[in-house]
Amino acid sequence: MTANLAGSRRTGLALLEERVTLKQGAGGRAMRALIEDIFLDGAPELSPKDVGPLAMDDGAALWIGDRWVVVTTDSHVVHPIFFPGGDIGRLSICGTVNDLAMMGATDVLALTCGAILEEGFPRTDLERVRASMAEACRESGAPIVTGDTKVMGRGEIDGIVLNTTGVAVTNRIVRDCGLRPGDRIVVTGAIGDHGLAIMAARHQLALEGDLRSDVAPINGLIRAALESAGESIVAMKDPTRGGLSSALHEMADKSRVGILLEETRVPVHDAVRAAGDLLGIDPLHVANEGKAVIGVAPEAAELLVETLRAHPLGREAAIVGTCLAERPGQIVLDTGFGRRLLAEPEGEPLPRIC
């Protein structure tokens, strides 16, 4: 890895630059390169049953006694902090609960919350954010058991940063690298709502009447899916930064399969597609905060979709693709009009989306 990057630096194809750029915080290849080059340097060796940082999955899983303890952490910076369909408080709970669920750990034992506030941040906004966190905790059944608060000077951070860490235990781990040729790809609902809602709000396009973030805790939905489809579910990932495209690229790359994605089957709300056209942004490349991508054995795919659709957060679930032995690591997009490769996003078109 290091040698390759040194080579690319010489040729001008610099994934890693001398200073950190926003692109490196936005999902996709550049962010993964930064993490691999800096933060995974010297990562610990874990026992074979464990899932550690080198797996770059949604969380870590540590085999303790007769089951796994799953741990994940996430920091939340979003602009604007209040947006159609949610706010940074709801986002901070859902992001961590959903990461645990993507590892197969749907019953959350505990969350922690670290809040860093900017001097001058309005107290009424803080109360609104806290109430929203409490609501999301109630929906997901995840309690916040400890926390931390720091205040920084005006201009030293932008308003508010929330970090949440989550812990859960589970008898079965689901990785993001378990896809096999022939497996079907299922999404649990419409794609692109969060990213386009944020961008419309940020650009003050006043499009938000039909554009709402999908931010929601989906551990209950995933619990139902795992109870119904069981071992047939072979991989899961939540399509947050970099959207469905980035999630599928990562899953395909780690699993060494190709994926044929049928765009006309991907549920996308009309308002999201149209806003994407207006802004020149592909809904497949923007964040979702209440959705999952699930790899499932072909014979169980219909049953899985039926189960998901019976749940309020999975009504628009659909089978959207098939894993291929050919083109490992690549996503072939069938647009309904023709086929092309889906390029991996190099970063969000705009920073700080989740």
Next chain:
Amino acid sequence: MPDALPTAAESRLDSAIRQLKFRDPETARKLAGTIARVTKEIGRSPVSVMHVCGSHEQAIAKFGLRATFPKDLNVIMGPGCPVCITDMPEVDEGVALARQGLLIASYGDMLKVRGTVQSLNDAQADGADVAVVYSASQAVELARSTDREVVFFATGFETTAVATAAVIRSNPPKNFSVLSAHKYIPPVMEIVAEMPENRVEGFLAAGHAATITGWGIFEAFAEKHRLPVVVAGFEPLDILAGLARLVELVRDREPAVVNMFPRCVTKEGNRRAQEELWSVFRPVGGRWRGIAHVPNGNLRLRDEWAHLDARRRFPIDLASLWDYAPSALTADCICGDIMSGIASPSNCKLFGKECVPDTPVGACMVSSEGTCKIWHQYGGHPDLGAL
């Protein structure tokens, strides 16, 4: 959210949602079938047709249409990106004026395009003042907000040239002037039609430019070169329907002009826009990047607007640029061949390696209408038929 903007924005969203109805895959399959059948009836291989528009290439790439074209049909990308065909010496003029202390305003993509030695971005890094604007009128507003001389580096085809003409005629402030690098599409079609390397048998003409000029402007061209021209829009069905009609005309050896974009384009075009355009600009011969000299292909200000013409108001000291050595990589760039339809990005050894959107070597990797940028964004055009 403020209440000031919503009406326009809402109507834009409504109209964008209405556009989605032009995306019926079933109709697309039928049209693709027609294209394949008619191409086979022609009985030659390959049959080459050319579109002259970056927006056409973008739609073709975005919707994966190229994978549905029959192997015997070669749909070539022509010189259709206004950023890509702005010639290096034209960029040099803008850079020289910026380095002389004038405030240069231009469209964002133009800032990244290298002239012989520098881009406007490079000049800015050296301390020159360069501003991004989204329209000609925004450049005028910039001039009204300052005492400094503001030069609008104006690029683009007839569609954006009309907007430049409108601000020139609207009594802009005395510190505003225009460095015109505007281009006019019909003359370059003459050049491409006569290139022996291409063997182009028909043209897909750009719907938005034809909205201004009208489709009638292509009649003399079709007659002279005995080549059919079909005017097409930018939704996937527009393009497929346009191509289906075009191959029929090729099969029937019928050098006609057909308007397949009647919801926007008339035979006469927008008369008022044409009057504004030609009252401000005159066509002159000049180079297009990668294409060579195009008679009547460049638009320059008429004499009566000399006081707004940056070329006549300021001495342009190009000699000040030659201290810099051009990048060695540019020697390997084949943007010229790509724009004249002789090569595709996959023929370029820099494509996707040294030349990527963040660090473009050639102009085709800069703009969202540039062929290389489009191929890079949509994963290129590998053969996906086997899957």
